[in-house]
Every structure is written in structure tokens, then in C-alpha cells.
Amino acid sequence: MHLLYPAVLAALLFCVGVYGVLARRNAVLLLMSVELMLNAVNLNLIAFDAWLRDALHAGQALTLFAITVAAAEIGLGLAIVLLVFRTRGTADVDRITALGDRAAEVPAQPTEPAADPAPKGQAVS
Amino acid sequence: MTGFLLAAAGPLDAAPRGFLSPTGVEIVFVLVGLAVLGAAVVSVTTRQLVHAALWLVVALGGLAVEFLLLTAEFVAWVQVLIYLGSVVVLVLFGLMLTRAPIGRSPDADSKNRWVALGVALAAAATLVTLVVDAFRTSWIDLGAGGGSTAVTGASLFRHWVLPFEALSVLLLAALVGAIVISRTGSGKAKPRPGKLTTRQER
Known part of the structure; x- marks a missing residue:
């Protein structure tokens, strides 16, 4: 089998995952796109393991490790998404902006120290 | 000795095999690959959230078939067990617990989806050009075992x-x-910032 077929398929699958990560709003769908990208990498590892045939079988061993790490990642990621949903009431990554800098709040002169004693942090809306 | 080394380095050499006479394994690989790619594209573009998870099952199952075609049988079954068995179930539970709407949700995609499409297409063009240029003549020798x-x-x-x-x-x-992370405190209902009201405020 030509090495080109699995390599091109893995590249295209990775780019589909990139599109999903950038374009989705729901955090769970974003995690699904990350899984697609990880699977593209797994396909690359398997194909190059079959091509190189090294004595350690590093490709297949690393694929198994990557699958395990991906399982741990999605478990932790979904736990974090559920926690965010419980505290914020939404799972949209566009609306979770408590740590972001709003353009109106950025001081015009950065040299002047902010004299606002109000506690910063979570924006209660 | 030189002959042994040449024989050992055989699959790394440029292979005189063309793309116009594909083997049966290659035909199956390309067909399953098209199915995987289509399922992945539908999975990242559909507006029905549960359908996206179910299309992800198709994509990951097709990838397991691709692993089988690349003679990685153990990894293929690990893929079926872990991805199709547990990860997709976790994703479905996540969708359910975050109260994903059944049916079409109009705000599934963010506003920068055209930028995302441009980035993805540029990355795809770059990667495919690079990969085709690098591995045009490489041949995988799929021997038994x-x-x-x-x-x-x-x-x-x-x-x-x-x-x-x-x-x-x-x-x-x-x-x-x-x-x-996912356990709920110690029973005391703290006032939470956000849109959800706690039970005591109601």
C-alpha cells in the first residue's frame, strides 16, 4: 500500500478537526473535534509504524498511549465542562469570558496604576 | 552483507509502483477513508448536537477498519473498545447533562466559522502538498504478522x-x-455567579 493514502487521510482528518475546534461553540462538540485530531495522529503513527517496522514497534506503542491519554483527557475535559455548566449555566465557549480582557476595561494609559479597590475576578451578571 | 542491508532497507527505497493500478487493499482503504472523511465533516458541521456524536461513531469506527487494513489489529480493537465504547458514551452523557437541545440548534457554530474554514483549508492545502511531496514514492510492505x-x-x-x-x-x-472536579461541594449551597439560580433563591 502506498504510504500516501494514510498520510493524506490523516492530514485531511486533522484539518477537519481544526475546523471543528475553531468553529464550534458548544464545549462538548469542541472536545469531539479534539478527538478527531487525536485520531488523525493515531492513523499517522500506525501507518509509519507499518512503514518503518522498527524493532521497538514505537508507533503502535505510542498509539496505545495516545488512546489512553485521550481517554483521560476527555474524562477530565467533560468534568470541567460540567462544572462550568453548573456554575455558569452555559456550555458555550464564546460566553465564558470571565477571564477575558474587555476592550472597555483596558486602561487607556497603561502607566497609570489602577486605583480601583473593587475585587476583580468573576463578572457577576 | 551489502545485499542483506539492501534487502533490509527495501521498504524504505523508492518503489516503482504506480497509482494507476491500485491493489485491493488500497481500494478498500480509499473507500473507507472517504466514508471516514465524510462522517467527520458531517460531524463537525451538523447543527444537531446528538447527530454530531453519532457521526463521530461512524468516523471512529471507520478509522478502526483503517487500522485493521494497516495490520494493526490490537490497536483497532482497542479503538473500538475505548473510543466507540467509552469516549462516545461519555460525550453523549456530556451532551445530555449540559442540556443540549434535541433537534436543530441554530447557534451550534460560532460567528468566526468562515475564518475557521479558511484556516482549515489553508492547513489542509499545506499539509497535503507537503505530504504528497515527501512520501510520493514510499511503499508500505504489509507483510503478515x-x-x-x-x-x-x-x-x-x-x-x-x-x-x-x-x-x-x-x-x-x-x-x-x-x-x-465533578462532585458537588459539601452540601452547602453557595451563591453562584452565573445565570443559574440556586435552589434557595427560588
Whole structure:
């Protein structure tokens, strides 16, 4: 089998995952796109393991490790998404902006120290 | 000796095989690959959230078939067990617990989807050009037993034992971390910022 077929398929699958990560709003769908990208990498590892045939079988061993790490990642990621949903009431990554800098709040002169004693942090809306 | 070295380096050489006479394995690989790619594209573009998870099942199952075609049988069944068995179920539970709407949700895609499409197309063009240029003449020699379970198990437990054990500790840590993150406090209802009102405020 030509090495080109699995390599091109893995590249295209990775780019589909990139599109999903950038374009989705729901955090769970974003995690699904990350899984697609990880699977593209797994396909690359398997194909190059079959091509190189090294004595350690590093490709297949690393694929198994990557699958395990991906399982741990999605478990932790979904736990974090559920926690965010419980505290914020939404799972949209566009609306979770408590740590972001709003353009109106950025001081015009950065040299002047902010004299606002109000506690910063979570924006209660 | 030189002949042995040349024979050992055989699959690394440029192969005089063309793309116009594909073997049966290649035809099956391309067909399953098209199915995987289509399912992945539908999975990242559909507006029905549960359907996206179910199309992800199709994509990951097709990838398991691709692993089988690349003679990585153990990895293929691990893929079926872990991805199709547990990850997709976790994703479905996540969709359910975050109250994903059944049916079409108009705000599934964010506003910068055209920028995302441009980035993805540019990355795809770059990667495919690079890969085609680099591996145009490479040939995988899919011999029997190259990636069988016996070979994988022997190398895994002979050369990769320490990473394997470290990975089991990592899984345990991730499990404990997920439980710690997702448990709900100590019974006291704290006032929470956000749009959800707590039970006491109601």
C-alpha cells in the first residue's frame, strides 16, 4: 500500500478537526473535534509504524498511549465542562469570558496604576 | 552483507509502483477513508448536537477498519473498545447533562466559522502538498504478522513497561481528578455567579 493514502487521510482528518475546534461553540462538540485530531495522529503513527517496522514497534506503542491519554483527557475535559455548566449555566465557549480582557476595561494609559479597590475576578451578571 | 542491508532497507527505497493500478487493499482503504472523511465533516458541521456524536461513531469506527487494513489489529480493537465504547458514551452523557437541545440548534457554530474554514483549508492545502511531496514514492510492505497482537504485546511489555506503568498512574490520577472536579461541594449551597439560580433563591 502506498504510504500516501494514510498520510493524506490523516492530514485531511486533522484539518477537519481544526475546523471543528475553531468553529464550534458548544464545549462538548469542541472536545469531539479534539478527538478527531487525536485520531488523525493515531492513523499517522500506525501507518509509519507499518512503514518503518522498527524493532521497538514505537508507533503502535505510542498509539496505545495516545488512546489512553485521550481517554483521560476527555474524562477530565467533560468534568470541567460540567462544572462550568453548573456554575455558569452555559456550555458555550464564546460566553465564558470571565477571564477575558474587555476592550472597555483596558486602561487607556497603561502607566497609570489602577486605583480601583473593587475585587476583580468573576463578572457577576 | 551489502545485499542483506539492501534487502533490509527495501521498504524504505523508492518503489516503482504506480497509482494507476491500485491493489485491493488500497481500494478498500480509499473507500473507507472517504466514508471516514465524510462522517467527520458531517460531524463537525451538523447543527444537531446528538447527530454530531453519532457521526463521530461512524468516523471512529471507520478509522478502526483503517487500522485493521494497516495490520494493526490490537490497536483497532482497542479503538473500538475505548473510543466507540467509552469516549462516545461519555460525550453523549456530556451532551445530555449540559442540556443540549434535541433537534436543530441554530447557534451550534460560532460567528468566526468562515475564518475557521479558511484556516482549515489553508492547513489542509499545506499539509497535503507537503505530504504528497515527501512520501510520493514510499511503499508500505504489509507483510503478515507485522503488527499482530503477539508482536505488539511483546514489544509493549518488553521495551515499554515503564511508560505503561506511568500511564496507569496517569489514568488513576485523571479518574480521581474527574471525581474531585465533578462532585458537588459539601452540601452547602453557595451563591453562584452565573445565570443559574440556586435552589434557595427560588
